Amino acid sequence: MSDPPDLKRESILSAAQTQFSRYGFRRTSMEDIAKETGVSRASLYSHFENKEEIFRTLSAQLQERSLEAAEARLKDEASTPDVSARVEAALLARLTPFLEVVAQSAHGSEIYDENSRLCGELVLASSERFLGMLTTAMAAAARSGEIDLKSAGLTAPAAAELIHLAATGLKQSADVATLEKRVRGFVRVFLAGLGA
Amino acid sequence: MSDPPDLKRESILSAAQTQFSRYGFRRTSMEDIAKETGVSRASLYSHFENKEEIFRTLSAQLQERSLEAAEARLKDEASTPDVSARVEAALLARLTPFLEVVAQSAHGSEIYDENSRLCGELVLASSERFLGMLTTAMAAAARSGEIDLKSAGLTAPAAAELIHLAATGLKQSADVATLEKRVRGFVRVFLAGLGA
DNA sequence: AATTGACAATCCAGCCTCGAATTGTCAACC
DNA sequence: GGTTGACAATTCGAGGCTGGATTGTCAATT
Incomplete structure (x- = not known):
């Protein structure tokens, strides 16, 4: 089921995430990532083609994880019988x-x-996939009445689509706590409006 | 009530809007605006300090008009007895x-x-004003039950705030027709969720 | 008073150079 | 196999220069 995780790759990705977050993409050099990983710069090239590939991998990982988590929440009808709570x-x-x-x-x-720039298509595809999940969930909730x-x-x-676009707007929050409060409020009202 | 409109100023603004829309702000020269207006470049400076002021005036006019129109819609309880329709x-x-x-x-x-860059504060202030209108409308609708x-x-x-942020997301529409459809759908559901 | 052509000042995109920083790739090593 | 130091190639930003476009401001004109 799950591939054997490449520990070295993961440690490089983790170090890169730290540095990218600290200095941004352009101002982070392969030297920085190597030092943070505790390895020579040259050996990074045994695991990744270049800095862009590290970034893309990181981005893809983040997208993938958030999508999987979202899908899990939507599908978990057992412990969360409420559509509204699942969508939230x-x-x-x-x-x-x-x-x-x-x-x-x-x-x-x-x-x-x-x-x-580097992952435009992936971002778009992920967005579509998320929209698809929401569509499925909405259709199922409609079918079940x-x-x-x-x-x-x-x-x-x-x-x-409306939920998705509205969520895009709600993303403009200063911190996670604010986001949570807003998403909760929005979803409850919106789904209530759909008769949930 | 209404100030006497300065015709020459208005014609300059109209010409400028045309050119800005065609070429953008930076690539539009005062010469372009003058030619489109049908006057010499020098005379533009009798009416506006410089290109930035023309732009700012145009932007402020647009903001002001959209805010006034929005406010009028919100206040027009006579011909639009429905909060939902007014908010829409x-x-x-x-x-x-x-x-x-x-x-x-x-x-x-x-x-x-x-x-x-040029009208940041104005944009922010307008946004706040719009948010204020929506707040007032919500409070009034709550008071009236x-x-x-x-x-x-x-x-x-x-x-x-939720309506405002969601609208920010809905703005990502390719054309006005799409926007209208989405705003209608969103507002109906959301206000229905509030018991409207 | 508003408009204009003309003038000087300024801006700006292109282009060049330079040098340091960074990159990608070895052969050698473990 | 993965790792490394070292090497050559490349990138990149700072800086300076140029010419043409653009700007802001006149005094003169209507």
Whole structure:
């Protein structure tokens, strides 16, 4: 099921994340990453093609993890019987890592730009995947009668899109605590509006 | 009530808007604006201090107009007895001009950046003012019993903030028609969630 | 008073150089 | 296999220079 994790690779990624967060992408040199890892610069090239690949790997890992966490929250009907609570948890799982990287680091906007440049398609694809999850969840909740899309005049994709776009706006929060409060408030009201 | 409108100033502003939209702020010269207005470049300086002031005036006018329109929609309880419909109309009045400038022009992002740089405080203040209007509207609707904030666990400012932030996300629409559809869907569901 | 052409001052994109920092790739080593 | 120091190639920012475009300000004109 799970591949054997490459410890050295992981330690390099962890060191790189630390340095990127501290200095941004451009101002972090391979030397910095090597030193933080405790290894020579040359050996980094045994594990990654170059700095961009380290960054892309890190970004992909973050995306993947947040998507998996979000999906898990959406699917966990056993311990969270409420759609509203599942959507809330999924949005937080998806948004929190982003906020921690971008709003936490002094170089958040630079990192954000580099991410668009180096991983633009991945970001887009992840966004689509998340939208797909939400759509599935909305459709399922409509089928089970937990929400009523028809009387709202919406389809499942349209409802998912609204939640997704609204969440994009809510991302503009200064810290995780604020984000949590806002997401909770938003999801409760919005899903209540759908009859949840 | 209304100041006598300075026709020459208005015609300069109109010409400038055309050119800014066509070429962006930096690539539009005073010569361009003068030619479009049909006067000499020198005479522009009889009416405006410089290019930045023309831009700022244009931006302020746009902000002011969208705010006034939004406020009018919110206050028009006579012809629009529904809070939901008023909020929907107000959001559209506020967002549409923005979308027309930014999403329409090929230089939208440059204009957006210059606007932040030259009119940052104004943009912020306008945003606050709009948030204030929404807060007032929410509070009034709660007072009249048209919505129920308490059972949603929200205050009027919190509810207004959620609507405002969500609208920020909805702004990411490719055209006005899409924006309208989304705002309508969002507002109906959200206000329904508040018991409207 | 508003408008204008003309003038001097300023800005700015392009281009060059320079040198230090950084990169990617070895052969040698463990 | 992975690791390393060392090497050559490349990148990158600072700085300076140039010419053309653009700006802001006149005194003269209507």
